[in-house]
Amino acid sequence: MVKVVDSVKTKNKKQRSAPHAPRSQHAPQTQEAPRPQEAPLQQDHQYEQPCDQPPLQSPHRHQESRSASLATPHIEQKLVATVEIQNMFVNEIGLITRANAPLNVNGWKKVTLEQKMDMAKALKFKFDVDLEDPDIWEFIDGHMSKSYKEWKAKLHKHFKEYAHDLQLARATPPTNKVFVTHRKIEEWHWLVDNLYTDEKYQKRCKANVNNRKKKEYEHTGGSRPFLKHKEAAEKEGQHVTLIDNWNNMHMHRDKGVWINEVAENKGKKMKAAMAMYIQQESASSSNPSEQISVSDVHQLGIMTKELGIGSGKRIRGLGSNLRVETSSRSTSRYSKTSMIEDERYNKLSETVEKLCDIVKQLQAGINDRSRKKRKRNSKYNGKGPRLRPDSSDSDSDDSTTNHHGDNLQGGGDGLYTGLEDIGHGH
Structure with missing residues (x-):
């Protein structure tokens, strides 16, 4: 089902003027979610000593494993309330990430959960956001990862201009606009000495370049997520299906033509599959085709078949919010909870x-x-008085x-x- 929730709201103007906080000193503290009421202790079994009771079990010691079998596609994550707030929220995530994320690690996966949480807490200067919510946390972590990756790509691009002379490269860090004002020169030196000159890293970069060349088409949606384009169109009074939304994002809006032939073929196939479904439903129900609506779940099924599934059960080209659900959802989510x-x-x-x-x-x-x-x-x-x-x-x-x-x-x-x-x- 579609889960678009008003989960993040901006604070008042005075709060919005708060500066970005370094992750270790000024990051706001989140309040813990109210604890559930504890069940009364059972009295039917008494232990001779309190220490004879079985040891406590961590709530995450026993977890269900995620099944690989696929089920119905669905919209998994909760998103920010409106298009305007969403843009502000995502931009703030990028600013905080570039200002506070550690550079001396090889990728976002090497950043610790504590460091990520310190950065996420800084969002509460401007937004009322529940960091306890696993879906909201997944949304934030995904955008922090994307911002971190794109930022380090810009730093690497700057390095390649001086790669012929490592001493010159070490002595020529990027401008403050790219490197961020308060970053130290030692961080740049670490990137040059330990990352950019590493053979494994260089091979991975070449592989990524080749993979990008294999990409069949781009989109014209910019940084706004797939679902937010649909929401913006509906606010303007347009009834847009998920498939129509994909088609619109793969056309040149000013010209009304497809970006390339591959995108055009995929868009037309999905549109034809939806039209066939409407025709079949109309014939079986004796209702006019104009009265037949295609559910989001069915549209996602059509799109999954045509676009394919990427990493994390993500439907390709639809962002991180549209995924294929597994039959057995894991009870453990790597989050602040x-x-x-x-x-x-x-x-x-x-x-x-x-x-x-x-x-x-x-x-x-x-x-x-x-x-x-x-x-x-x-x-x-045995003689005399006894106690x-x-x-x-x-x-x-x-x-x-x-x-x-x-x-x-x-x-x-x-x-x-x-x-x-x-x-x-x-």
Whole structure:
């Protein structure tokens, strides 16, 4: 189904004037999503000691694997509310990425999740955006990756002008407009010494050049995503199908002609397939063809067959928002949500370890007290008075206190009273 959600809204003008923040110092902190209400503890099973309970499991330790079988094409990601805000949002992602992304890594995949999140937080200076939402995060990460790739391509293009003299190349970084004002010369030196002169990198660049030469056609849509072109046309009162939208993006708008013959053939085939479907539906339902509408899902099926499927189950030529769904969706998504859950798991594990240490200390004190009582009772050898099991021992040597100063006399009651207080404290 189509999921276009008003997920990002601009803030007021005062907030929009906030400067870009370096990722390590001024990036705003996101608020964690409200935690779901915890289920009550089950009382049907009691453990002898709290530390005897089975270890906590991280919420991401057991995940379903993604199936390779294909199902219905669909629009997977949530997008920004309007065309205007979308353009501002994407531009801001590019500015933040170029200003803060590390250069001393070989590709966006080598940038850590923490670094990506620091950059994404800077978006909250100008936009109300939920970074907890996996779909929104995937949208942001995809555009940061694209901006990073395009930016480093410009830097490499500058290097190639001086590639004949490496010393000159090291001493001639790009202009501030390309390299960004606050970037250090050491970052440029790293690119020259470790990346641009690496044989594997050079081979990969040549392969990419050859692959681009094999590209059959371009489009005339600019930087605006596929679905946003459709939305803009509908705002102008035009009823545009997904297939019509693709055709419009592969024509010269001022001339009304196709960009090349390959694009024309594909566009006409998809249009013919949709017309045939309408004709069949009209014949079977006895309704005029003008009353037959073709669902987005069916159109995507036609487009998938004609355009093919790229990496990430992405339908070629439709951007990152239109993908082929798998029959078994993975429950794990590499997003901020997973990072937050792992942090909660680690903090909870640390708390449990501390509680176990406290329990061991308390239990050791009780055991020591019991040994002293048995030792005293054994002196009488069955003769004379004996300490009663429920008696209160007032000797300072026999009293056990924890680090809070609480007296733990009275056997096990003191132990579990102390634990109950600990539980309330947390």
